[in-house]
Amino acid sequence: MGRTRVIDLRSAARVWQRNLWVYRDRWYYGLLPNFFEPLFYLLGLGVGLGYYVSSGGQFGQDYLSYIAPGLVAASAMNGAAFETTYNVFVKLHFGKLYDAMVTTRVNMEDVAVGEWWWAVTRSVIYGGIFLLITLFFDTPLTWRLLLAVPAIALVGYCFSAIGLAFTSVIHIIDVFSYFFTLFITPSFLFSGIFFPVQERFPVSLVWVAQATPLYRAVRLLRGIINGHWQGLGYDVVYLLVVGTALGVFAIWRMQRRVIR
Amino acid sequence: MSSTEAVVEVASLVKRYGDVHAVEGVSFEVRRGEFFGMLGPNGAGKSTLMRMIYQVTPSTSGTLRVLGMAAGERARAIKQRLGVVPQMDNLDTELRVMDNLLIYARFNGITGVRARQRAEELLVFADLVEKRNVMVDELSGGMKRRLTLARGLMNDPEIVVLDEPTTGLDPQVRLNLWNKLEELRTQGKTLMMSTHYMDEAERLCDRLVIMDHGSIIASGAPQALIHDHLPPLVIEARAEAGEGHRLEDAAGKLGLDAVRSGDRVSVFVDDADAALASLRGQGWRLERAFVRPANLEDVFLKLTGRALRE
Numbered sequence: 001m002g003r004t005r006v007i008d009l010r011s012a013a014r015v016w017q018r019n020l021w022v023y024r025d026r027w028y029y030g031l032l033p034n035f036f037e038p039l040f041y042l043l044g045l046g047v048g049l050g051y052y053v054s055s056g057g058q059f060g061q062d063y064l065s066y067i068a069p070g071l072v073a074a075s076a077m078n079g080a081a082f083e084t085t086y087n088v089f090v091k092l093h094f095g096k097l098y099d100a101m102v103t104t105r106v107n108m109e110d111v112a113v114g115e116w117w118w119a120v121t122r123s124v125i126y127g128g129i130f131l132l133i134t135l136f137f138d139t140p141l142t143w144r145l146l147l148a149v150p151a152i153a154l155v156g157y158c159f160s161a162i163g164l165a166f167t168s169v170i171h172i173i174d175v176f177s178y179f180f181t182l183f184i185t186p187s188f189l190f191s192g193i194f195f196p197v198q199e200r201f202p203v204s205l206v207w208v209a210q211a212t213p214l215y216r217a218v219r220l221l222r223g224i225i226n227g228h229w230q231g232l233g234y235d236v237v238y239l240l241v242v243g244t245a246l247g248v249f250a251i252w253r254m255q256r257r258v259i260r
Numbered sequence: 261m262s263s264t265e266a267v268v269e270v271a272s273l274v275k276r277y278g279d280v281h282a283v284e285g286v287s288f289e290v291r292r293g294e295f296f297g298m299l300g301p302n303g304a305g306k307s308t309l310m311r312m313i314y315q316v317t318p319s320t321s322g323t324l325r326v327l328g329m330a331a332g333e334r335a336r337a338i339k340q341r342l343g344v345v346p347q348m349d350n351l352d353t354e355l356r357v358m359d360n361l362l363i364y365a366r367f368n369g370i371t372g373v374r375a376r377q378r379a380e381e382l383l384v385f386a387d388l389v390e391k392r393n394v395m396v397d398e399l400s401g402g403m404k405r406r407l408t409l410a411r412g413l414m415n416d417p418e419i420v421v422l423d424e425p426t427t428g429l430d431p432q433v434r435l436n437l438w439n440k441l442e443e444l445r446t447q448g449k450t451l452m453m454s455t456h457y458m459d460e461a462e463r464l465c466d467r468l469v470i471m472d473h474g475s476i477i478a479s480g481a482p483q484a485l486i487h488d489h490l491p492p493l494v495i496e497a498r499a500e501a502g503e504g505h506r507l508e509d510a511a512g513k514l515g516l517d518a519v520r521s522g523d524r525v526s527v528f529v530d531d532a533d534a535a536l537a538s539l540r541g542q543g544w545r546l547e548r549a550f551v552r553p554a555n556l557e558d559v560f561l562k563l564t565g566r567a568l569r570e
Binding site for chain 2: 008010014015021096097100101102258
């Protein structure tokens with residue numbers, strides 16, 4: 001029996017809308033932590049630890065402004081990662097929500113795309129709030145910040161696809177601790193948010209850090225916010241290619257898990 | 261009441277999962293306006309068959325057409341005109357009752373005032389008007405089932421597919437749901453239901469197929485099925501411990517059709533008094549024997565040698 005491969009964007013939009021309805025009812029539970037998290041990071045690491053870090057680093061900035069763009073990228077990553085791992089897994093396994101959705105005009109491919117878009121939306125909310133908070137900590141208020149928003153969305157696009165792809169292959173919820181401990185956490189620490197990896201990593205390992213999506217995301221956000229454009233095209237292409245490849249894989253896998 | 265137009269056409273349909281043969285070459289038709297049943301024990305292939313019909317399981321081979329459209333190729337168009345009530349309640353627990361209905365209308369492309377009106381009507385139909393703003397988890401089991409039914413009706417479907425709709429419900433809740441289903445039938449909807457309850461199939465279905473191990477082993481109207489396979493009456497007798505097979509043999513020697521399950525023996529007869537008299541004439545006391553009309557459960561027992569629910 002042939003499967004309808006074409007994705008119906010209107011159906012995907014309705015799956016996105018379903019998530020919006022849920023969020024609409026309880027956004028105030030999630031939003032406040034979204035404000036505090038960046039505040040704590042910027043105060044603790046930027047204002048606190050930054051005092052002891054000699055200023056005049058990479059771009060002649062103080063430490064707080066050095067780490068702020070990277071933290072924006074990391075918060076977009078976290079938003080996407082949580083949404084596409086635990087949340088999607090619960091809907092897939094325990095709620096059997098997707099099994100119900102696909103009895104309507106909506107196909108499973110549309111569901112996967114809708115969830116992907118929603119995760120991008122969440123990461124724009126997370127990352128956008130973080131960006132706003134950094135304005136109170138010396139981030140220059142320039143027109144370039146308008147470009148930072150689509151950049152955050154691109155980071156969300158890539159990390160949502162990574163999260164969805166991971167969720168689509170695992171069967172036990174505990175396996176997510178591997179994802180977070182062995183991928184998200186090291187990405188956070190070693191992707192150039194807190195120090196330039198090319199200066200502190202052994203030469204033979206620099207490429208590992210540079211191959212991670214978060215390294216690209218941090219470079220992109222830092223470049224846009226500071227107005228250093230050189231090489232950003234590579235970062236954009238990298239995030240687009242990795243996101244699209246893993247997203248397509250995730251759609252295919254999720255389709256096979258529900259339609260069986 | 262039912263026309264001859266076939267709204268579901270199934271021919272030599274097969275579904276295999278590796279070596280597991282879930283559905284093994286079934287063929288039947290469902291006509292517009294009828295209440296069609298699939299009766300069989302757990303694992304007979306009913307759910308797989310239903311899932312193929314509502315387009316969430318691809319078939320391995322065979323043909324399947326729903327409302328004249330080829331399954332798979334036209335999945336979206338078919339699903340848009342089908343209402344599905346799955347076996348387990350998979351309501352959206354993160355949304356309120358009303359939003360559960362509205363979002364399903366949207367999934368099927370129905371928005372705005374039309375969706376609202378339809379949801380209001382169905383809240384009345386499902387006796388859930390006062391629960392409209394309640395979260396799903398606060399509903400009782402029967403309410404959840406009625407909401408699942410209402411959700412499946414949001415797109416005003418031509419065919420309603422119900423997978424074991426009353427499994428696990430209290431008797432009075434079942435009765436209430438049966439009334440709702442009969443109401444839908446009088447509205448002219450085509451209904452397809454799978455069940456492993458003989459009484460449910462007998463009461464509701466115009467026509468049904470009996471399934472076992474992925475195949476259809478009998479089909480027809482409930483009364484005709486009973487009439488075709490069995491005499492009208494059944495003597496239910498219980499032998500002394502360990503004597504069951506002897507009683508079965510004794511009935512057999514008298515030319516009676518008997519099926520044994522442990523020490524319980526069911527004897528299918530035209531004339532119950534005469535049969536009881538002959539058995540008692542052979543020394544069987546059968547003090548606790550009673551006579552009842554034959555039913556679909558007996559047909560299944562007769563055809564497979566097993567009870568529907570074991």
